[in-house]
Amino acid sequence: MTTFASEFKKMAGRYTADLTHRAFIKKALSGYYQKRDDSKASFQSWQGARDLAAETKYEAVNHLDRYLVEFAEKIEARGAKIFWAPSAREARDYILGVARENGVRSIIKSKTMTSEEIHLNDALEKEGYGVFESDLGEYIVQLRKEPPYHLVFPAMHLTRGQISDLFQKELGSAPTDSPEELTMIARRVMRRKYCEADMGISGANFAVAETGMISITENEGNARLTTSLPRIHVAILGIEKVLPRLEDLALFLPMLATAGAGQQMTCYNTMYGGPRQPGEIDGPEQMHVVLLDNRRTELLADAEQRDTLGCIRCGACLNVCPIFKNVGGYSYGTTYQGPIGSVITPHLRGLQDWKHLSAASSLCGACTEACPVKIDLHHHLLQNRRNAAAAKPVMIEKISFLGFAWLMSHPSIYHLAAKLGRVFQPLHPIVNGTFLDPLIAWTRSRAFPNLAPTSFHEQWKKSRK
Amino acid sequence: MSDGKTIILNRIREALRENPAPRPHASHTSSDQEETPRDHTPREWLPKVGERLDEQIDLFARQSEGLKTEFHRCGTMEDARAILSVLVAEGAWKKIATHTTPDTSALLEKNRAEILKTDTGYQIDDLESCDAGITGCECLVAQTGAILVSAPSAGGRALSVLPPHHIIIARTSQMVPDLTAALELAKERYGNKFPSFLSFITGPSRTGDIERILVLGAHGPKRLTVLLLED
Amino acid sequence: MRISLFVPCFVDQIYPQVAWSVVRVLEELGHQVDFPEGQSCCGQPPFNTGYWDEARTAARVALAAFRDSEVVVGPSGSCVAMMKVFYPQLFKGDSQELEARELAAKTHEFSSFLVNTLGVTDLGAKFEGKVTFHDGCHGLRELGVKKEPRALLANVRGLELLEMAEAESCCGFGGTFAVKFPTISTAMDEVKCASILETGADVVVSNDSSCLMQIRGMLDKQKSTIRSLHLAEVLASR
Structure with a gap:
């Protein structure tokens, strides 16, 4: 019988045996480590910044109702529509409804893991909409009909040769081994899509309660184009994305850039507070903000692991995880890979089905050390193991450890x-x-x-x- | 029937009720419990910035170099015009997009390329066909080499991202030390009537999505030029 | 000082010479070492696998064994972390919670005890060779032990320390993880051993015998001549 656990073991076996792949991932990450360390070193105190970030997220998550309402009221006052989506289905249905009611034909998307989580593209394509991922990495994996390999670097597993072959086949472009030329091919294709699309779908990295804005962090400019040119902007974000104050961004933007990409700041950090306002010359006529629960409130109810809702999806824990580096992003079978995915997926998709990810760790703690908001990741893996064994012990393990404990207490x-x-x-x-x-x-x-x-x-x- | 908002807020309140989470423990202090609310200004942890204007301009210049932003200090508007005319000639620019401010107008005074003004709107394809976009900004951030733009200060949302070369014209009085100051300035300037769009631009558009190798000009401008004038 | 020796079960059964080295080092410093014989396993295997009731049963044996000890010193970051960091969690709300906290407070990892409690870094040790040091994850990240072993090694005559690039990377042991997910565990071991090889060192040293068992397992499979020693064995060399 194929289970999520057996599939994980199979895939992990395949990827760990692929020494070329392991070396490729190692090389891809080596530049990141250097840049991350340089950026950290520019801080007066990275540890102090982590403490403040953790405190700020603690405050936000433990008063989530208050800050969410504040955010919603502020952005609604400027003409955005808020949709509260208790589940993935409701979020999908709402976005489909917006597309239908407005006679949308073409949809451009900027990177959003939340839309991966609710399988939005499938739903839109099934209804006949053309959906184009504009982030270069996302576009590449979309052409390959694959999910993102890594929540920040979606196509990090592919060589330039593979991407050139892909573009040749799908776009009819000439073969090249230059990353620059490949990027320009995608740029040219995507330019037309931005200009033609009537709906842009984005995620959000933060939602600012105080001023009613969402904030999007990116490097390519694709999110800016996605949210500037089409007449409708839909932003989809988890309810945990809220920050209390505008000035919190002064901390979180450089921390996200440092932990996520080894940059002091990413190229564009944009705050959107509504659709086009009176007197403004461009921007969408409509802005819809979908606030997604989809079992995040179950994580919230687990006080022990509530800090996981502080996650800013920077991917730092993946980049340092020896499990991730050896099994790669596809073995997990989850939207969120690596340590954070192993911790939260059992909550989002069922403990017994996904407990194997918590077991598949040496508990080395590199993830916890790397986390910019100090989520106690590797201890949460332990707690998941405890909760899984308490709810439904594995008989052979239970008997072995009963015997073990008896033996150890009879010297x-x-x-x-x-x-x-x-x-x-x-x-x-x-x-x-x-x-x-x-x-x-x-x-x-x-x-x-x-x-x-x-x-x-x-x-x-x-x-x- | 309860709507999504009620359902989610009820779930949140239920989850938080009498169910306190452990406070994050500080790694830089020895005290176990910190009951007093902390100062939320991250200044003391973030990269340090000098107090004097010349230190801040120097830092902005250093950051620009690392980011591949082309930063020029211009003594006079004439200097700025000279830099622009070199760019126009080098790139054989035919059409430049801009919005009207005293400085953009002065900068383009002797220019011979066609001008598209976004002041009252534009056709997307028309803007897309421009060789460069010239905008003002809210402020420059010394700490990170970022430029804060907004819908009113940069001629809308697209002018600063759609053309392949973005030129920003700014004054030394627009230099602020750090991100905190930039956000405070935006709050002071707009109160609760914020524009729908504010963006920190930190260098020209880039990607590392292919083998983590840096390529400039992914979807936005391939080049970013900052012309800094004395007041 | 009267010091109670905590000997992890696999050190007891497989590497008794490591425990003797600890005894020798502490006694040479003029301390009195005792070995509470009631001790067995700290309970980490069931704890890490999620079986906390069984872990508590084993841990109660340790609580009893070390009840009268002044200080407890063990040559394993992992097993010491179990007592120091995880016992208080394991016994939270239990009738023996206080006792667990007391044991946590008086238990120390060997190198940390030497440097931070006794304030010694030079033990007069002599060891000819090029050495690379592996940081056991529990010692490194649960207990914050990083500088201590290096300070001690720096004062060993004849020893040259060559840091490996992956010093802080996990060796892949992780207790039951090593047998539940052998392919992943082995891949991590390969990364670690390649990094050890890269340094050109003759000896790999660690403050955790469990890591060394994993590393040795790979080195033997690769028929490598690189030796593996516990830090205590190096410090006890004359």
């Missing part, structure tokens, strides 16, 4: 068992590495150490008494 029997182990150890080489080997999960790829002739316990007793 004399434990020491006897260890002695027995020494008796049988000489037999191990006979089965070593075969299916009869009880240690096969270890010994297939690693040598297993021998037990010492006598334990420290025995040696101490002998020498010190």
Whole structure:
């Protein structure tokens, strides 16, 4: 039977065996580490900034109702329409409705993981709308009919050769190994789409309660074009995106850029407070803001893991995660990959179906160390394991650990068992590495150490008494 | 029947009721509990900025270099015009888009390229066919080398992003030290009548989506020029 | 000072020489070392797998074993982190919560104890060779141990420390993770061992024997001649 867990193991096995892929991902990330460290070093105190960011998110998330209402009222007063979407289906239906009512034909999108989460493109395409992803990486994976590989770098797994082949096949362009030329090919195609589209769909990185604005962080300018030229702008964002004050952006914009891309600031950080206002010469006639719950309130109800709602989707935890670096983005099978995805997916899509992602970690804590808002990621993985075992223990594990705990609380029997182990150890080489080997999960790829002739316990007793 | 707003707000209130989350623990102080609300100004943690104007201009210039923004200090409007005429000649520009301000008008005084003004609106294709867009701005941010533009100060939303070369004309009095100051300035200037569009522009458009290699001019301008005039 | 030795179960069974090295170092500094014999396993395997009831059963044995100890010192960042960081969580709301907190407070990782509690960095050790140091994740990130082992190694005569690029990268052990997801665990091990090799060191040293078991497993499979030693073994060398 195929389960999410068995699929993960299969994919992880395939990707870890692909040494070329592993080396490629490692190389792609090496430049990021250097730039990230340089940008961090420009801060007077990166740790102080993290503390303040965590505090600010704590305040926002623990008063979420108040700040969301404030945000909604402020932006509605300037003519934006707010839609509160309890579930993915309601969000999709609303956006489809807006498209239908306004006779929309062509839709341009800038990068939004929230729309990936609700499978918006599928729904729009099924209704016959042309949907074009404008972010270069997103456009590439859209042409390949793949989901994003990484929540910030969607096409980081592809070589320029693969992208050139793709463009040649899908766009009829001449082959090239220049990233610049490839970028210009996409630029030319996308220029027409911006000019023709009548609906632009974006995400948002932050929603500012105080002034009723959404803030979008990007480098390419595609989000700016998506939100400037079409007559309708739809922004879709999770309810957790809200920040209390405008000045909070002075902290979060450089932190997001640093953690996400190793930049002090990304190229464009744009705040939108409504559709075109009286006296303004351009911008959309309509702005719709879809506030998505989709089980985020279940995370909110878990006080222990509530801090995960502070996540700014920077991807820093993926970039440092040794699991991600070896299994890659596609093994997860989730919208949000890496440590943050492993923590929140069980809440968003079911603990028993997705607990394997929490188990697939050495709990090294590199993610927690990298997180700019100090989400206690690797400890949350532990909590998910605890919650999963408490709700539905795996029988073989339960029995093993009951036996283990009993043994450990009966030292004399434990020491006897260890002695027995020494008796049988000489037999191990006979089965070593075969299916009869009880240690096969270890010994297939690693040598297993021998037990010492006598334990420290025995040696101490002998020498010190 | 309850609407989405009621459903979501009820869920949130239910989730938060008598269910306090552990406070984030500070990593830079030794005190365990910080009950007093903190100062929310991030200044003390963010990159340091000098107090004097010349220090700030120097920092802006250094940041511009790293960002590949072409930054020019212009003693007079004549200097600025000279820089523009070189750009026009080099690029063989035929059409330039702009909006009317005293400085953009003065800058374009002796220019011979066709001018598209967005003051009362524009056709998208017309703007798209321009070789450059010239705009003013709200302020310049020394800390990050960013320029804050808005719908009123930059001729709308698209003028500063659609043409392939964006030129900003600014005055030294528009220099602010950091992002906090820039946002404070916007708040003071607009109160609760904010424009629908405000953007920090930090260098020309770029991408690293192919093998993490930097390419300028992904979808927005390939070049960004800042002409800084004395007041 | 009277110091109680905490010997993690796999050190007890597989690497007793590591525990003896700790004894030797502490005794040479003039301290009195005892070994509470009631101890077994700290309970980390069931804890990390999610079986907290079973983890508590094992942990209660440790609470009892070290009840009368003044200070407890162990040669493993991981097992010490279990006591120091995770026992208070594991026993939250339990009748033994206070006792768990007391044990957490008096338990120390070996290198941190030497440097931060005893204030010693030079143990008069002599060790000829090029060494690279692997930071065990629990020691590094749960306990904040990073400078301590390096300060100690810096004072070992004849020892040359060559830092590896992936010093802070996980070796891939992670307890039951290593056998639940052997392919991922092994891939991490490969990354680690390649980084060790790159330094040209003859010996890889760590303050955690569990990491060394994982690293040794790969080095042996690769038939590498690089030795692996616990920090205590290096510090006890004369």
